[in-house]
Amino acid sequence: MITLLNLDCLQALSEMRPVRMIFADPPDNIGLGYKQHGDNMSQVCYEAFINNVLHRALPKCDVFWMSYNAIHTFWVGGLVDSFVKAGWEAKPCVQVFRFGQHNHHDLGNNHRPLVRIMRTGTKLYPDAVRVPSWRQLNGDKRADPRGRVPGDVMDFPRVVGNSRQRRSWHPTQLNEELYERCIRLCCEPGDTVCDLFAGTGTLARVAPRCEVNALLIEVDPFYCEKIAEEHGLEYKPD
Numbered sequence: 107m108i109t110l111l112n113l114d115c116l117q118a119l120s121e122m123r124p125v126r127m128i129f130a131d132p133p134d135n136i137g138l139g140y141k142q143h144g145d146n147m148s149q150v151c152y153e154a155f156i157n158n159v160l161h162r163a164l165p166k167c168d169v170f171w172m173s174y175n176a177i178h179t180f181w182v183g184g185l186v187d188s189f190v191k192a193g194w195e196a197k198p199c200v201q202v203f204r205f206g207q208h209n210h211h212d213l214g215n216n217h218r219p220l221v222r223i224m225r226t227g228t229k230l231y232p233d234a235v236r237v238p239s240w241r242q243l244n245g246d247k248r249a250d251p252r253g254r255v256p257g258d259v260m261d262f263p264r265v266v267g268n269s270r271q272r273r274s275w276h277p278t279q280l281n282e283e284l285y286e287r288c289i290r291l292c293c294e295p296g297d298t299v300c301d302l303f304a305g306t307g308t309l310a311r312v313a314p315r316c317e318v319n320a321l322l323i324e325v326d327p328f329y330c331e332k333i334a335e336e337h338g339l340e341y342k343p344d
């Protein structure tokens with residue numbers, strides 16, 4: 107089942123029942139041209155917003171994932187550390203993309219951090235995300251026929267202009283396979299996954315193939331309309 111709510115995520119979090127997993131890909135606060143969201147908070151307000159999201163989201167799930175821009179690496183690390191000290195388990199991961207923005211004057215940005223925070227002891231399903239191993243690909247007889255459980259580096263390209271996945275009506279979206287890996291690793295069929303910043307509705311495209319229920323939260327009515335149109339959904343405008 108796919109549910110779409112045209113709501114501010116903080117409001118949605120205060121009203122929703124707990125779910126198995128929450129995914130968050132908040133705006134990067136770099137002035138991107140969203141239809142409604144300004145994406146230009148002061149640094150203090152942006153950090154307070156993300157802090158608020160984490161404090162409200164963690165009690166509502168077993169597993170929380172957040173994808174964020176590398177420019178926020180250091181202070182997000184401090185924030186996550188405060189949850190680790192409070193007893194949560196955190197896993198730093200990274201999405202890498204070979205086709206990153208080119209910078210002639212310095213090293214360009216070719217990665218996007220991704221952090222997983224979960225209750226200690228939460229069951230994971232690593233067999234669901236196995237990939238062909240180097241040994242398998244190179245005909246080594248010692249290869250485990252099941253392949254290998256991938257590491258914390260997620261090699262999924264950015265969704266650029268000519269990508270098959272691209273929805274041109276939105277300025278930014280994440281790769282569907284990235285969502286898929288996070289979901290399959292942490293969920294069983296029938297679980298519910300919530301995306302606090304639905305954007306183009308990537309979760310709605312991925313959830314059926316992972317056999318999970320999806321709860322999409324998006325503050326912008328235009329994006330909600332586009333998601334609803336693509337998936338034949340009804341939703342209650344805010």
Ligand SMILES: C[S@@+](CC[C@H](N)C(=O)[O-])C[C@H]1O[C@@H](n2cnc3c(N)ncnc32)[C@H](O)[C@@H]1O
Binds near residue numbers: 132281326
């Ligand atoms: C980075 S995009 C998410 C893209 C999404 N991961 C995808 O793959 O399509 C962030 C989205 O969050 C929405 N947004 C901004 N502030 C929000 C808030 N307070 N509550 C819910 N959605 C919000 C924006 O309108 C934007 O569509």
